[in-house]
Amino acid sequence: MTINVIETDGFLNVAVVGEMTIYNVSEQKNKLIDFLSSAIELQVDLSAVTEIDSAGLQLLLWLKQEASNLKLVNHSQAVVNVFQLLNLAMYFGDPIVLSSHWKTS
Amino acid sequence: MSDFGAALDIFTQETEELLAQMEDGLLVLEDDAHNVESINNVFRAMHTIKGTSGLFGLDEVVAFSHEVESVLDKIRHGECVIEAKLISILLNCKDHTASLIKYCLSHESEELTETLRAIGIALITQLTSLSGSDLPTSLVNSEAELESASVFSIESHQVIDDNWFITLKFRQNALRNGIDPLSFINYLGQCGQIREIQTLTPDLPPSLEFDPETCYLEFNIIFHSALEKQEIADIFEFAEDDCDIRIIPPNSKIEQYLNLLKEQEPDSHGDIEKLGEMLVNIGALTHNEVTNALRQQDFICHQESMIPKPLGEILVELQFAEQPVVAQALLKQQGVRDKTVAESNYIRVDSAKLGQIINLVGELVISGAAMRLLVERYGLSDVEEVAVGMNELVSEIRDTALKLRMVAIGETFSRFRRIVRDVGNELDKQIELVITGGETELDKTVVEKINDPLTHLIRNALDHGIERPAQRVAADKPAQGTVHLNAYHDSGHIVIQVADDGAGLNSDKILAKALAQGLVSADQELSRQEIFNLIFEAGLSTKEQANNLSGRGVGMDVVRRNIELLRGTVNLDSIEGRGTTVTIRLPLTLAIIDGFMVETEGERYIIPLSMIEECVELNAEEWQIDSIHHYINLRGEVLPYLRLGDYFHDRSRHCQSNGHRESLVVVKFGQAKVGLVVDQLHGEHQTVIKPLGQVFEQLQGISGATVLGNGEVALILDVQALIQYAVKPKGTNGHTLAH
Known part of the structure; x- marks a missing residue:
């Protein structure tokens, strides 16, 4: 699990790579908490999230609550599935771009 | 709101009229969908209700x-x-509006019940999905791009009739215990259709306190499926320990339950079904919910008051079942009860004849067992079928024969009304007698013998227990005292409770008295329960002044002796200032029991089946046997154990685990549990209790004997005595062997 950071004028682009599961949410939270205070706008790139479980989802919900200006971008299929299951896309309010191999369910 | 009294009356009347108008309008529309006037009428009715409700601050209605x-x-x-x-759906909405208004008016400034709220949400979902409008969601509220959002909105535009409402509140440790809420919801989605789901995190703490491994998730799910309640509950079976689950059935289900209840015929025996059983049978409750509710009832009974709360109330309170369903079930139960009473025709029979029948049935049971043995020995498979059938019949005859002697205890109980009234007058006390569980049945011979001890206990409660009205008022209690007589069945026993809400007993005082009279020595350490039970020792009375009713210190020991003669026990518990409860446990019958046969060191023993919790294999490593103090670790629970071989035989003959596998039979009596170590398990056995001769009366741990099919004798274990022996600390009382 890694978190890649690109910063431009207080705009932070954070990319989460790998799993967001109970096994590594603690670690991820500790890394993300630093960005919360420093960034004007926090953009989280979810394109490389391979797996997300309830703990990972909860981490995103927490980010949404904490960050004044949170943007989730490039949702991976795993994230989209969970958002769809729980009908959370509207809550996060970020546009979700569907990939070409989107399967209709 | 009381100033509005008159206005409120008008309001209720008006809304009633409006709702009736709305109903009429809707019914017209059903025939003529284009009747503009009716559409307007219906709209106006709703609009006016909304407006006037707002005037009275009924926000929920608005x-x-x-x-x-x-x-x-x-x-x-x-x-x-x-x-x-x-x-x-609109008609349902009309009904719901009516019940909302009624609720809001009778429960000023209170939150809606979850049921009402759920119905409301369900109706709105149905409504909006049918009418094709956007969903009002309480969680989702952002200026999202509609294009993307519409992908995720509920798959609407389908006909929705009726939905389950499920709330899941996961406990904090759920994630750590390996529960992944998402996987359950995923699975739920496969079993039906999730119409609407809300993800809630009301307890999600701010920044630093947030622990990502703690679960803060809650879900409200509107679910459409043909599954039954139990089946839905089964989906979440693995999460049960880590999640509070509420499953609220759709309206149509409630109707279905009500219909089922109406149609359900009482079974042929005319038995009165228990409320829990009834609701499980029609599918309105899951087994788990009944167990939980019963546990809750037990808990309340022990914690708060001595008087148990009706199960129905608890079920509704915990929202396991809906008020109308419970009410209907109770009504049904009462109906059956009345019917049974009305239809009872009695024949007077000489009780000696009954005794004879029971004796004969006993012999029949023994010959049945003998025959089965022979069939097994000669391997006659065609005869076996007949033998099995016959055995079943014999056991049914046995049960019915025993029931012949069973009488409801209610009659005995109601005799005490007079005593309570008379004694109350004599002592200038206001006392009410509450009787519950009067329909509990037990053997006629036991009833006759329990009368005297009960009379004594009630007199005690009236005299010692309940205070004078003035004292009661001073102690912040209602002037009228209550004596509660209760009876229920519990693992092959009947439990009779005499509870009062009087002054209670002071354990220090009892201990001091007992010390003064030399009943106990100063260095003995006694538990609270043991101190209270000193009351049953001869010569102990805490009442300073004796009178003609009670208080001379004779009596309680007689009570105990009488009950012990019936192979029962008596216990006393008390909270000072709150009251006293005396609990009597008696075996249901004295003649035949369902037994479980075990063998140790070549001897066969019978353990009453009703007292057995479970049988497990005794494995030295797994159970961490403490062979000095005789404790083992049963799945984390400290369990005292007793080797039957050691207890009944000479120790020297016993050689430690000579290769064979030992089994542990866990027996339970009241709250106490003990493991009995035996060599072999032989399985269930219908046991006719034969009394032992007078010579053997002093035997500890044996309550009788029975004749096996092959003519051998097996001893019936007195589990209660064995438990008492096993839980006593070893070394202090030596090894009182029964040779």
């Missing part, structure tokens, strides 16, 4: 009627087509 109104508005403007489905 919120709900607003949703309905906006749908009606669409219909009025032709944006939405009115059809049968929509009309029936």
